[in-house]
Amino acid sequence: MSTLHLDAEALYTDLLSGVRGLLPPNAALVGIWSGGAWLAERLQRDLKLPGEIGVISSALHRDDFSSKGLSSADPTKLPFEIEGRPIVLIDDVLYTGRTTRAVINELFDFGRPASVTLAVLVDRGGRELPIHPAYSAARIALPPGHKLRLARDEAGRFSFDIQEGA
Amino acid sequence: MLQKNPQLNKHGELIHLLSIEGLPRAVVHGILDTAGTFLSVNDREVKKVPLLRGKSVFNLFFENSTRTRTTFEIAAKRLSADVINLDIAKSSAAKGESLLDTIANLSAMHADMFVVRHSESGAPYLIAQHCAPHVHVVNAGDGRHAHPTQGLLDMYTIRHYKHDFTNLTVAIVGDIVHSRVARSDINALTTLGVPEIRAVGPKTLVPGDLKEMGVRVCHDMIEGIKGADVIIMLRLQNERMSGAMLPSAGEFFKNYGLTQEKLAHAKPDAIVMHPGPINRGVEIDSSVADGKQSVILPQVTFGIAVRMAVMSTIAGNTA
Numbered sequence: 278m279s280t281l282h283l284d285a286e287a288l289y290t291d292l293l294s295g296v297r298g299l300l301p302p303n304a305a306l307v308g309i310w311s312g313g314a315w316l317a318e319r320l321q322r323d324l325k326l327p328g329e330i331g332v333i334s335s336a337l338h339r340d341d342f343s344s345k346g347l348s349s350a351d352p353t354k355l356p357f358e359i360e361g362r363p364i365v366l367i368d369d370v371l372y373t374g375r376t377t378r379a380v381i382n383e384l385f386d387f388g389r390p391a392s393v394t395l396a397v398l399v400d401r402g403g404r405e406l407p408i409h410p411a412y413s414a415a416r417i418a419l420p421p422g423h424k425l426r427l428a429r430d431e432a433g434r435f436s437f438d439i440q441e442g443a
Numbered sequence: 444m445l446q447k448n449p450q451l452n453k454h455g456e457l458i459h460l461l462s463i464e465g466l467p468r469a470v471v472h473g474i475l476d477t478a479g480t481f482l483s484v485n486d487r488e489v490k491k492v493p494l495l496r497g498k499s500v501f502n503l504f505f506e507n508s509t510r511t512r513t514t515f516e517i518a519a520k521r522l523s524a525d526v527i528n529l530d531i532a533k534s535s536a537a538k539g540e541s542l543l544d545t546i547a548n549l550s551a552m553h554a555d556m557f558v559v560r561h562s563e564s565g566a567p568y569l570i571a572q573h574c575a576p577h578v579h580v581v582n583a584g585d586g587r588h589a590h591p592t593q594g595l596l597d598m599y600t601i602r603h604y605k606h607d608f609t610n611l612t613v614a615i616v617g618d619i620v621h622s623r624v625a626r627s628d629i630n631a632l633t634t635l636g637v638p639e640i641r642a643v644g645p646k647t648l649v650p651g652d653l654k655e656m657g658v659r660v661c662h663d664m665i666e667g668i669k670g671a672d673v674i675i676m677l678r679l680q681n682e683r684m685s686g687a688m689l690p691s692a693g694e695f696f697k698n699y700g701l702t703q704e705k706l707a708h709a710k711p712d713a714i715v716m717h718p719g720p721i722n723r724g725v726e727i728d729s730s731v732a733d734g735k736q737s738v739i740l741p742q743v744t745f746g747i748a749v750r751m752a753v754m755s756t757i758a759g760n761t762a
Contacts, residue, residue: 352483
């Protein structure tokens with residue numbers, strides 16, 4: 278698996294057209310901190326959507342709080358009313374689905390959206406909850422110990438950071 | 444080899460909050476950052492997060508303090524904990540039960556966290572040493588020793604208005620010798636790198652050993668607040684007046700009460716803080732307490748977020 282090559286920029290182009298295709302009218306993009314927020318920011322620009330994106334953190338609803346403690350993350354910032362609004366959640370990597378579950382709970386602390394859709398750059402399988410993305414730019418398989426996450430350089434270009442587990 | 448700090452586990456994570464003294468700067472900043480997250484919970488439709496769901500927080504106030512107890516209660520409830528308030532002063536302690544017997548009994552009721560206010564310095568340490576490993580202890584004020592959550596909320600307030608600690612002059616004014624708030628503030632300000640800390644008050648109310656902590660002692664109010672960015676006024680307790688440490692409230696106000704006239708010697712954008720409850724006309728003039736430089740009420744709001752941060756931080760770490 279160490280030879281795995283993922284071109285994050287090429288996948289982003291696919292994600293852009295994927296999200297364009299599924300975007301309901303009046304939808305708001307909400308990026309999951311941190312990689313998803315970077316993607317949502319760029320999608321908002323490239324899709325020429327008005328206003329600001331939302332950024333959402335899983336920290337306050339994580340199911341591993343009692344074993345891992347509070348995770349550090351930027352706080353959730355939703356600079357718009359979510360009540361009755363179609364929400365498109367954006368994430369870099371979808372794995373067990375536990376983060377997605379936590380951010381859906383977080384979202385509902387702010388109101389009742391009309392719908393919640395999930396679009397991701399990479400779906401690496403390994404789901405532990407019944408969560409399915411409406412769009413994923415790539416599907417790959419990685420051994421459970423491996424860590425995969427999005428990185429962003431100063432110029433705003435994306436790449437993947439892969440750490441091999443024990 | 445450093446002496447083990449009983450507040451930290453072997454990974455250096457906070458498991459109890461007993462005192463700010465000896466806490467690494469990163470731990471203090473971590474709590475302040477977390478408090479920032481909790482402050483925005485007030486803007487939500489659902490003003491509650493589930494981090495302490497299913498946990499029981501026991502407020503053990505061996506000394507009365509309605510306000511502090513209430514802010515801890517609100518903080519614990521916003522974290523979804525069950526909160527049990529025990530007015531210990533009127534119950535078990537009055538019946539002669541020892542502190543550790545009380546703790547053993549409450550532990551048998553499946554307490555997960557004790558918030559302790561006690562007139563004896565060190566009581567929260569004793570409890571932390573004797574409770575079960577999964578139980579966390581927060582010091583809500585012990586004797587003259589420490590009031591760490593007040594110290595942290597004061598730091599949150601300063602950071603909110605001043606952003607950076609490393610270029611500040613902070614004056615703490617009033618009855619410093621009896622004040623656990625002053626002690627916690629001095630420890631926190633030192634940890635966060637504040638270059639100039641001043642203790643201002645009459646000789647009878649300012650301890651002599653403060654200089655060893657790097658604090659500048661001033662017995663003249665104007666000299667003490669001159670050019671200050673932050674002024675922390677302390678509450679003057681009524682019993683000090685009868686204890687011959689002070690001539691009278693009027694005399695104290697004349698020399699050390701914060702008026703607009705005296706405040707003009709601080710920086711124009713200086714903030715005025717007070718842990719409450721305030722004695723108008725004793726340590727602070729109404730026009731200052733209600734004035735535009737006063738941040739006394741924001742301190743109360745920040746206090747809830749800071750207490751949420753403390754409770755969720757320690758509850759998430761294991762001994």
